[in-house]
Amino acid sequence: MDSSNDEALDIIITNVVATFRTRCHLNLRTIALEGTNVIYKPEVGKVLMKLRKPMITASIWSSGKIICTGATSEDEAKLGARRLARCLQKLGFKVRFSAFKVVNVLAVCSMPFAVNLINFTKNNRPIASYEPELHPAATYRIKNLKATIQVFSTGSLTVTGPNVQNVATAVEQVYPLLFECQKPLAKT
């Protein structure tokens, strides 16, 4: 749509975090004893349940709130969440799958060029911040998209946003800015 680049950038989604509620109180001890592939953390008050098929890890609280992490796409996150709710249902809880929401999407992307972070930060002063002593990447926050992009000097990016669409838009938005500040790769 609004892409200004010819070559397609590979945006690889590495992690999707989603939450949902089961609308019923969950007895963590029952889950820990009878469930399969569970880790009980009584000191924190949650149970981790890992699923293989969509490789996800879910943190289950007794209030019925469940946070599902590790999926590689939004659909996979939802499928994994439903499977998880199904597992809990089989354990005997009156589970109602409700309030499913993808909370965070983490993606990585690689520019075909290196980036001069100092120039990049100078050009985008308030939106971008760079503190090399703290972190080797420059942080670029897009407020209206609620997305955060971390730019490394090698040209790699990590993008986090509330959903996949925002992440893609954020990459497209930042690409021309990075293109301006690219650093010639060849070093002598």
Place this chain on the structure above:
Amino acid sequence: MELGKDLKKENFYILEVIVQKLLFNILSLVFSSQHNVLFQNNSETLATFSLPAGLAYPVQIPAGVTLQTASGQLYKVNVPVVVTQAPVGQQPATQAMQKVTEWREASAPQPTAIPPNPIAPHEVETSSVPAQSVTQPKTILPSSKEAIVILLGQLLPFYKLDFSEFTTVMFLLAIHSQLDLGYSQFSDIVQLDGPAGNSDLEEEEEVPLEENDFLGIINAEAMKALQEGNESSDGNSISSSSDGEGADELDPLNSGDDVIEQDIPDLFDTDNVIVCQYDKIHRSKNRWKFHLKDGVMCYGGRDYVFSKAVGEAEW
């Protein structure tokens, strides 16, 4: 002595609680109402159980009965209970101890019972309770919180309750004496998570639907709402999803909705079992490292014993 002086004219009932040895029985018996019929004085639907006037004491009452004493205090203890009637002025503690030893010898084949702590309900002011509870440690007055603590204090040397369980048990017993609700799915270890008292109360409201009429009206309505929401969901049926992807309404979890059962349940058919204690269990992503100790294992049909074992696995 001091107890006798403070008694009113009414008869003095002593409840002796025989508590079984196994640790988990204490709480599971006290709080589980799943398999025990519950008699309550105040519920509309359940029968009242009160000791008849002409009953010959001592009376042996089976487990799971709520008794109401003269003072109006309700006690539900899911362990076999002996109710005796002691004449006024007699030391309840010593008499209780006598009865206890008789009982203990009688029930020798049972798993060894600890010396019971008689619970003495009456109308003594609570201010005098703690002092007496200290001097006569066997006499417990459940109407006061301090008394409950003492009871547990007595239990501690016998059961070696660790601290977390101690506080939890104390908390639950305190709730029970005031609220007198039925519990289900309670086991020995209670969750320590969630807000202080609310999580337990929430769990009570989610009590199995069979006990619908036992709960209050509000809870019954909540149960009905839950039931209607789940009427299509069956525990074990699997059906293909029709619009699972698009519709994001509140409850389309229609009996599984095409979610495939966990693959490879045969993993647990294996007979290779290790029962042990752990020093350290470590996990990175899906790589596990085990440092185990003091265990026995059955592997490949053969039994092994180890004092130390180290293992690695990939999940």
